[in-house]
Amino acid sequence: MKAPRVGNAQSALNAQRARELESRRQATIILQPHEVAGKLSPARMLTTTLGGRVRPITPADLAVFRKSVAQLGDRARQGITAKEALALSRPDDLERAKAQIRYSLPSRLQAGKVHLVTNSGPQSKVTRHHVNIEFAQYSAALSRPSTPLQAAQWLCKESPLRFECDCEHFRYFLRFVATAGGWVAGRAEHGLPKLTNPTLDGAACKHLARVLTDMQYSVGLRQRIAQMIDADRARIDRPGRTKPKIFLVPQADAERMLPQNVRRIAVKPQRASLPKPPSPADLTAAIAAYAGRNDASSRAIARALSALLSQSSARP
Numbered sequence: 001m002k003a004p005r006v007g008n009a010q011s012a013l014n015a016q017r018a019r020e021l022e023s024r025r026q027a028t029i030i031l032q033p034h035e036v037a038g039k040l041s042p043a044r045m046l047t048t049t050l051g052g053r054v055r056p057i058t059p060a061d062l063a064v065f066r067k068s069v070a071q072l073g074d075r076a077r078q079g080i081t082a083k084e085a086l087a088l089s090r091p092d093d094l095e096r097a098k099a100q101i102r103y104s105l106p107s108r109l110q111a112g113k114v115h116l117v118t119n120s121g122p123q124s125k126v127t128r129h130h131v132n133i134e135f136a137q138y139s140a141a142l143s144r145p146s147t148p149l150q151a152a153q154w155l156c157k158e159s160p161l162r163f164e165c166d167c168e169h170f171r172y173f174l175r176f177v178a179t180a181g182g183w184v185a186g187r188a189e190h191g192l193p194k195l196t197n198p199t200l201d202g203a204a205c206k207h208l209a210r211v212l213t214d215m216q217y218s219v220g221l222r223q224r225i226a227q228m229i230d231a232d233r234a235r236i237d238r239p240g241r242t243k244p245k246i247f248l249v250p251q252a253d254a255e256r257m258l259p260q261n262v263r264r265i266a267v268k269p270q271r272a273s274l275p276k277p278p279s280p281a282d283l284t285a286a287i288a289a290y291a292g293r294n295d296a297s298s299r300a301i302a303r304a305l306s307a308l309l310s311q312s313s314a315r316p
């Protein structure tokens with residue numbers, strides 16, 4: 001396997017975007033929001049050829065769509081960290097990334113945005129894929145009292161990102177999810193994908209899984225991001241110069257950033273946010289409700305509630 005070319009990546013992506021937009025305009029495989037809201041035109045809802053077989057889209061599919069969208073809505077915010085995105089991704093996509101996507105190389109950096117290319121999978125029609133990463137908190141990184149390298153490390157490892165990939169998996173599934181979740185870079189997609197198995201899960205495609213892994217640990221990339229931060233901090237001090245500096249990464253430099261061994265794609269379990277403990281007043285009321293009951297389970301519940309109450313009053 002050979003590292004993909006980083007050269008000419010921007011114009012290749014621009015041309016591809018224009019083509020995608022044109023085909024999106026003519027698309028009948030994307031379900032519009034009003035169609036999901038109960039005004040389905042029978043002609044359009046009949047079939048989809050995606051997924052290799054033709055079958056009608058069912059009301060159950062739509063219920064799944066709606067439920068998924070509602071669930072995502074709760075999580076909606078600006079950006080998602082690399083670790084969170086990996087943790088939200090489907091095991092299938094992570095496995096494919098491990099097996100097939102070995103290279104990610106930065107091609108271009110400007111004003112808190114990084115364009116990277118990856119190699120493509122064995123079934124792919126193209127030789128490389130384009131991934132755009134935007135640091136949602138880039139201006140915070142500029143104003144943070146830290147060295148450019150520290151700020152770059154914070155951006156890569158801890159800060160929320162927005163991202164997109166040009167592959168079909170991202171285009172048909174994940175752009176919609178990313179739009180709903182608030183972490184899409186580039187074009188927002190509000191139309192629901194009309195697919196045979198609309199699970200609407202996952203956050204990173206296999207290419208993004210590779211990029212989001214490498215980005216957290218690549219020292220070479222971190223140095224380039226530090227240069228970008230340095231240039232943009234200098235620009236803030238010189239308001240006359242308005243255009244953010246563009247950093248193009250030559251092929252040889254990009255390949256030098258590749259690690260000796262392909263980085264392991266690993267998901268660290270993200271801390272789930274625990275529900276709020278019950279208030280002491282609620283606990284007291286609950287204990288009162290069980291007071292005087294003499295059966296074994298009521299006594300056990302009362303004991304458990306008292307234990308909770310003493311814990312919660314011991315808490316600072």
Ligand SMILES: [Zn+2]
Binds near residue numbers: 167205207
């Ligand atoms: Zn992709």
